[in-house]
Structure formats: C-alpha cells, structure tokens
Amino acid sequence: MNLLTTIEHTKLSPTLVSKDIEDLVEEAKKYGFFGVCVPPYWVKKAKREIGSFDIALVSVVGFPLGYNRTEVKINELQSIIRDGADELDMVANISAIQDGAYDWIKPEIAQIAQIAHDHEKILKVIIETAYLNDEQLRIMCEICAEAGADFVKTSTGFAPKGAEVKIVEKMRNFLPKNVAIKASGGIKTFQQAMDLINAGAERIGTSASIAIWQEYQNIIK
Numbered sequence: 001m002n003l004l005t006t007i008e009h010t011k012l013s014p015t016l017v018s019k020d021i022e023d024l025v026e027e028a029k030k031y032g033f034f035g036v037c038v039p040p041y042w043v044k045k046a047k048r049e050i051g052s053f054d055i056a057l058v059s060v061v062g063f064p065l066g067y068n069r070t071e072v073k074i075n076e077l078q079s080i081i082r083d084g085a086d087e088l089d090m091v092a093n094i095s096a097i098q099d100g101a102y103d104w105i106k107p108e109i110a111q112i113a114q115i116a117h118d119h120e121k122i123l124k125v126i127i128e129t130a131y132l133n134d135e136q137l138r139i140m141c142e143i144c145a146e147a148g149a150d151f152v153k154t155s156t157g158f159a160p161k162g163a164e165v166k167i168v169e170k171m172r173n174f175l176p177k178n179v180a181i182k183a184s185g186g187i188k189t190f191q192q193a194m195d196l197i198n199a200g201a202e203r204i205g206t207s208a209s210i211a212i213w214q215e216y217q218n219i220i221k
Contacts, residue, residue: 003193003216006202008058009209010037010184012157018045025049031213037089037205039063040080047084058087061112064156066091066126070108077115087122088112089153089182089205092144094128097136106143113148124151124182124203129167130159137167141174151203155185162186165199172200190215 009028011020021042026049028036035056038046043059050057059080062068068076077088090112096105109125116123125147127140144152152171154163162185171181183196184205190212193204206212 003190003197003204004032004213005034006197006204007033007193007209007212008035008037008056008182008184008203008205009033010157010205010207012037012039012060012063012207016042021045022049025055027210028055029053031210033209034203035087040076040083043080043083043085056086057084058089059083059085060126060156061088061090062093063089063091063126064158065095066093066128067095068093070111073108073112074115077112081116081119081121085121087124088116089124089126091126091128091156092140094131097127097132097140102139102143105140106147109144109147109149113150117148122150123148124153125149126153126156126184128156128159129154129164129171130161130185134170137170138174141171141179145176145179149179151180151182153182153184153205157185157205157207159185163192163196163201165195168196168199168201188212190219 011024024036037058061077062073113123125144163183180202182203183201187206188208
C-alpha cells in the first residue's frame with residue numbers, strides 16, 4: 001500500500017483562515033495525498049481550490065463532540081454535500097454511548113448513512129475511542145457496520161488520546177471486511193502511520209502529512 005495515497009491532509013483548527021485552506025490544497029496537490037479534510041465553513045473554498053485535481057474533499061458533521069440532535073446533523077450533512085464534499089466524517093453521539101442509548105444511536109447513523117449514500121458519498125463514523133472501553137468499542141463497531149457506515153474512524157483529535165495500534169487491531173477484529181478504518185488523532189510520524197496501517201487502518205487523518213512525507217522520502221533514498 002502506498003502510504004501517501006491513504007493520507008487525508010487535515011486542518012480542523014478553530015483559527016483557520018483562507019490562506020490555510022489554499023496551502024492545504026496546494027500541499028495535497030504537490031505531495032499526492034489522497035484528500036483534504038476541512039471544516040464545513042471551508043468546503044466551498046476548498047472545492048474551488050481543488051478544481052479538476054483528483055483530490056477527495058472531506059468534511060465533518062457534528063464535530064467535535066457529536067451530541068447535536070439528529071436533525072441538526074442531517075441539515076449540516078446536506079449543506080456540506082451541496083457545497084461539494086465527497087466524504088463525510090460524522091461524530092457519533094459520545095454522550096449517548098456513555099448512557100448506553102444504542103437504540104437511539106443506531107437509527108441516527110443509519111439515517112445519515114442513507115442520505116450520504118443517496119448522494120453517492122462516503123460516510124465515516126467517528127467513535128472517539130479514547131472514551132470507550134472494550135465492550136463499548138465492540139458494540140459501536142457492530143452498530144456502525146449494521147447501520148451502513150463505510151468507515152469507522154478512531155478520533156476527532158480533540159480527545160485525550162488519538163489513534164492507537166492496539167485499538168485499531170481490536171476494531172479490525174470487530175468490524176466486517178467491507179467496513180474500513182480511518183485512524184486519526186496524534187499521528188505525527190511515518191512509523192506511527194505505518195504501524196496503524198499494518199494494524200488494519202486504510203486511511204490516515206493527520207495534520208503532520210508533510211513531516212510524514214519527508215520521513216518517507218528519507219527512508220526510500
């Protein structure tokens with residue numbers, strides 16, 4: 001697997017400005033990253049900057065805490081799709097998970113997945129693994145798969161911990177083969193990224209993409 005084509009070059013800082021989006025897209029073009037991940041506010045601009053280049057445009061729904069009402073997430077999702085996003089990373093309702101409200105969580109994911117798929121978009125569900133025990137992790141992986149998620153994603157990057165190899169390995173065991181894993185949160189080095197891919201991740205979300213690329217170049221020289 002070519003590591004660089006798994007990377008979603010990410011900027012989700014609350015202090016982003018126009019030039020940050022321009023730089024993000026230019027870097028993705030230059031280094032051959034799979035895509036860019038930006039906040040909903042910046043999707044239109046990122047779409048214009050990408051133009052005809054083969055770069056996936058990813059944005060987030062219910063970010064970063066996930067406890068918005070379902071109708072709010074649906075409205076946000078539809079807006080992001082209209083603005084040109086190719087893939088949507090939705091934060092599951094972490095508060096509801098902690099409350100054991102799985103009968104509420106599953107229909108929400110299913111509704112979001114249906115809308116995304118009706119528009120031929122990819123849905124990733126962020127389950128924020130830092131807050132989950134093994135049983136919650138298993139249940140959420142099963143729910144995401146049954147509800148139609150295309151990917152399950154480890155983290156928003158705003159929790160105490162991000163992607164971990166041992167967690168990705170567990171997720172891969174809990175998920176069917178047709179549901180992929182996106183590892184994100186705290187991924188800063190080439191070795192981290194490769195370890196997560198070897199553990200079962202198929203996508204890497206990181207803001208340290210260029211540093212990882214530079215390490216990769218030094219290794220292949």
